[in-house]
Amino acid sequence: MTTQHQTITTATPSKKSGGCGCTSTSEPAVSESLKARIENHPCYSESAHHHYARMHVAVVPACNIQCNFCNRKYDCANESRPGVVSELLTPEEAAHKALVVAGKIPQMSVLGIAGPGDPLANPEKTFRTFELVAKQAPDIKLCLSTNGLMLPDYVDRIKALNVDHVTITINMVDPAIGEKIYPWVHYRRKRYRGIEGVKILHQRQMEGLEALRDADILCKVNSVLIPGINDEHMPEVNQAVRDRGAFLHNIMPLISKPEHGTYFGLNGQRGPTPKELKTVQDKCAGHMKIMRHCRQCRADAVGLLGEDRSAEFTKEKFMEMPVDYSAEKRQAVRSDIQQTEAAIAQKREAAAKKTAASPEAQSSTESPSVLVAVATKGGGLVNQHFGHAKEFMIYEVNGADVKFVGHRKVADYCQGGYGEAASLAGIIDTISDCKAVLAAKVGPCPQKELQKAGLFVVEAYDVIEAVAREFYTEHVLKTVYI
Numbered sequence: 001m002t003t004q005h006q007t008i009t010t011a012t013p014s015k016k017s018g019g020c021g022c023t024s025t026s027e028p029a030v031s032e033s034l035k036a037r038i039e040n041h042p043c044y045s046e047s048a049h050h051h052y053a054r055m056h057v058a059v060v061p062a063c064n065i066q067c068n069f070c071n072r073k074y075d076c077a078n079e080s081r082p083g084v085v086s087e088l089l090t091p092e093e094a095a096h097k098a099l100v101v102a103g104k105i106p107q108m109s110v111l112g113i114a115g116p117g118d119p120l121a122n123p124e125k126t127f128r129t130f131e132l133v134a135k136q137a138p139d140i141k142l143c144l145s146t147n148g149l150m151l152p153d154y155v156d157r158i159k160a161l162n163v164d165h166v167t168i169t170i171n172m173v174d175p176a177i178g179e180k181i182y183p184w185v186h187y188r189r190k191r192y193r194g195i196e197g198v199k200i201l202h203q204r205q206m207e208g209l210e211a212l213r214d215a216d217i218l219c220k221v222n223s224v225l226i227p228g229i230n231d232e233h234m235p236e237v238n239q240a241v242r243d244r245g246a247f248l249h250n251i252m253p254l255i256s257k258p259e260h261g262t263y264f265g266l267n268g269q270r271g272p273t274p275k276e277l278k279t280v281q282d283k284c285a286g287h288m289k290i291m292r293h294c295r296q297c298r299a300d301a302v303g304l305l306g307e308d309r310s311a312e313f314t315k316e317k318f319m320e321m322p323v324d325y326s327a328e329k330r331q332a333v334r335s336d337i338q339q340t341e342a343a344i345a346q347k348r349e350a351a352a353k354k355t356a357a358s359p360e361a362q363s364s365t366e367s368p369s370v371l372v373a374v375a376t377k378g379g380g381l382v383n384q385h386f387g388h389a390k391e392f393m394i395y396e397v398n399g400a401d402v403k404f405v406g407h408r409k410v411a412d413y414c415q416g417g418y419g420e421a422a423s424l425a426g427i428i429d430t431i432s433d434c435k436a437v438l439a440a441k442v443g444p445c446p447q448k449e450l451q452k453a454g455l456f457v458v459e460a461y462d463v464i465e466a467v468a469r470e471f472y473t474e475h476v477l478k479t480v481y482i
């Protein structure tokens, strides 16, 4: 892939607006050995998610707990978007699907089992699937996501299967808070209601974390942020999980609508706003790595995070597809990605040096942080037409850093080639706290409206960080915009 630079054209907004009030939060450094373990895992590495894909296979129907945000007619809300029904597969079908997808999408590096139920409530299906895939495609990383109740019993088996990435969903470390999230827990053939069950779940989750640490298996913790229930509690959760060796904390928003049929959905429990989510993520950052690029995938998701190719691989279709798995072809694709990543890293570095050397940066005593909204199809580039963006990636930029802080879904502006005024208003509202939109192209009409709303429009096709820095130097530092 080339990262050809095109001229950046910027349009100035018609009115100035205030700063975003962002606070910069640094994250702990990652050792070289850890980097090697996560470099092609799209969830564990933010930069990998621009290039590598993952797939889930839905082989686990049952669950052993009840979460108030889940209705198991639908996918698991721990790792999937509720309201999307998936086809259940046998382990043999799942392994065939994995091999088919590995041939068709050679940048697919990870196979995850993440629902619709809990993988360890269905251990035989889970482990059989992993065994079949490991035998036939050893270059695919295996990944599993669990509520943790049965984890301590299976860490040895997980280790023996060379599963190096395990996610536990931990929404509380205080059973009094957990009581508002979990009505019951089914443990060793007995159903425990209320706080009695929550205490068991909590204890097992903590044991599971420690067992993963002792077995040197990388652990990510997912936490569903539920305003008014566990939002203020989240720093405590963060501390408890990092004390027990978790590597990454993915704090993700509750998705809750009445039509999902969940307890929370039916009782009006809302999810957090993007700002509320970022505030909590920022509070927990600085102590351990925070994942901000999660897309809350469905249990049968296929493709890059944020892209959904599962419809191409329904059971009816993939069972008819021949396996075209080639370890050599996949390795060649990986080498290309590594080269692209190296070229991007060079551009990032050059852009950082240029900003630091600019007279404005040298004379400026303050370096305010601003947010920018990026339209991208992946590859780490600003490379998408504004009108085709279904989501914007949000970066926080200051004199020292360009940091990804989240993504925001929007309605398609271009629908059949013409813009819709209502969706444009919605998009502008969604990114109104940003200073600029960075896109490959922005049509004249949305450009005018974006400028009216106080956003710069930057048209470019280049590495995201380089474009963001150039905008920052030219339009924030130079004009003392804040």
Ligand code: CLF
Residues within 6 Å of the ligand: 042, 043, 044, 054, 055, 056, 078, 079, 080, 110, 111, 112, 113, 114, 143, 144, 145, 165, 167, 250, 293, 294, 295, 296, 297, 305
């Ligand atoms: Fe799947 Fe989860 Fe493994 Fe990733 S997803 S089992 S760790 S391969 Fe990733 Fe999807 Fe977020 Fe999960 S974006 S929902 S964190």
Ligand code: SF4
Residues within 6 Å of the ligand: 063, 064, 065, 066, 067, 069, 070, 071, 072, 075, 076, 077, 078, 115, 116, 117, 118, 147
């Ligand atoms: Fe649903 Fe997953 Fe909770 Fe089980 S652990 S109830 S499948 S969200």
